[in-house]
Amino acid sequence: MNISSATRDSYPYQNEPIWSRSEKAIARTAFDAALGRELYEVIQKTKQMANAIQGSADLWDLELYLTQRRKEIDFKYDSHHSQLMHVFGRLLYEKRLSEKELRGL
Amino acid sequence: MNISSATRDSYPYQNEPIWSRSEKAIARTAFDAALGRELYEVIQKTKQMANAIQGSADLWDLELYLTQRRKEIDFKYDSHHSQLMHVFGRLLYEKRLSEKELRGL
Numbered sequence: 068m069n070i071s072s073a074t075r076d077s078y079p080y081q082n083e084p085i086w087s088r089s090e091k092a093i094a095r096t097a098f099d100a101a102l103g104r105e106l107y108e109v110i111q112k113t114k115q116m117a118n119a120i121q122g123s124a125d126l127w128d129l130e131l132y133l134t135q136r137r138k139e140i141d142f143k144y145d146s147h148h149s150q151l152m153h154v155f156g157r158l159l160y161e162k163r164l165s166e167k168e169l170r171g172l
Numbered sequence: 173m174n175i176s177s178a179t180r181d182s183y184p185y186q187n188e189p190i191w192s193r194s195e196k197a198i199a200r201t202a203f204d205a206a207l208g209r210e211l212y213e214v215i216q217k218t219k220q221m222a223n224a225i226q227g228s229a230d231l232w233d234l235e236l237y238l239t240q241r242r243k244e245i246d247f248k249y250d251s252h253h254s255q256l257m258h259v260f261g262r263l264l265y266e267k268r269l270s271e272k273e274l275r276g277l
Contacts, residue, residue, distance in 0.1 A: 106227075106228050106231070109231060110225050110227075110228075110231055113222055113225060113231060113234065114222050114223060114225065116222075117218055117219050117221075117222030117223070118219060118222070118223075120215050120218060120219065122211075122215075123211050123215075126211070126214060126215055126218060126238070127238075127242060129218065129238065130235065130238035130239060130242060133231070133232075133234065133235035133238065134235060134239070137232060137235060
């Protein structure tokens with residue numbers, strides 16, 4: 068690795084907190100719970116949309132809905148995100164996580 | 173339009189049959205019937221897959237299925253295809269059209 072790529076890789080993490088083992092466990096549980104709830108919502112909505120399909124427009128609307136939700140969820144729950152607290156911040160704002168679930172962080 | 177684009181546009185049609193009004197009507201009816209049956213199959217399969225979703229893997233499998241079927245159908249039923257007889261040939265081969273539906277062409 069040359070100097071410039073080492074700098075590029077390490078720089079964004081300078082403000083990242085160092086997580087204790089218990090904090091990591093709390094973070095993982097909260098993350099998985101929010102993701103699970105969001106996927107459950109998408110599954111329920113998909114079943115509703117599928118049952119209501121009457122023609123090709125409804126069919127391709129469902130495809131578009133799934134593609135958009137997949138991309139949004141992939142982006143929002145990027146667990147390699149260098150700033151996991153930003154992920155949690157967004158989930159709190161969207162009421163997908165409660166402060167109680169993050170107690171201990 | 174310059175000469176080269178005029179040549180490019182007209183050249184592929186040199187072997188295209190000239191359709192009578194009744195042939196065009198038969199072709200349109202057969203085309204719409206085959207497309208309608210194929211879309212009906214996809215809608216039924218989509219409803220089955222959606223009802224059977226248990227987790228995120230099933231959810232994204234449905235998205236992939238829809239994307240693949242949409243692309244395949246878009247390609248297969250390209251009504252601007254310069255050789256509509258090739259579209260019908262494929263649909264006959266796939267048993268999505270009967271020879272009876274093309275009687276008169």
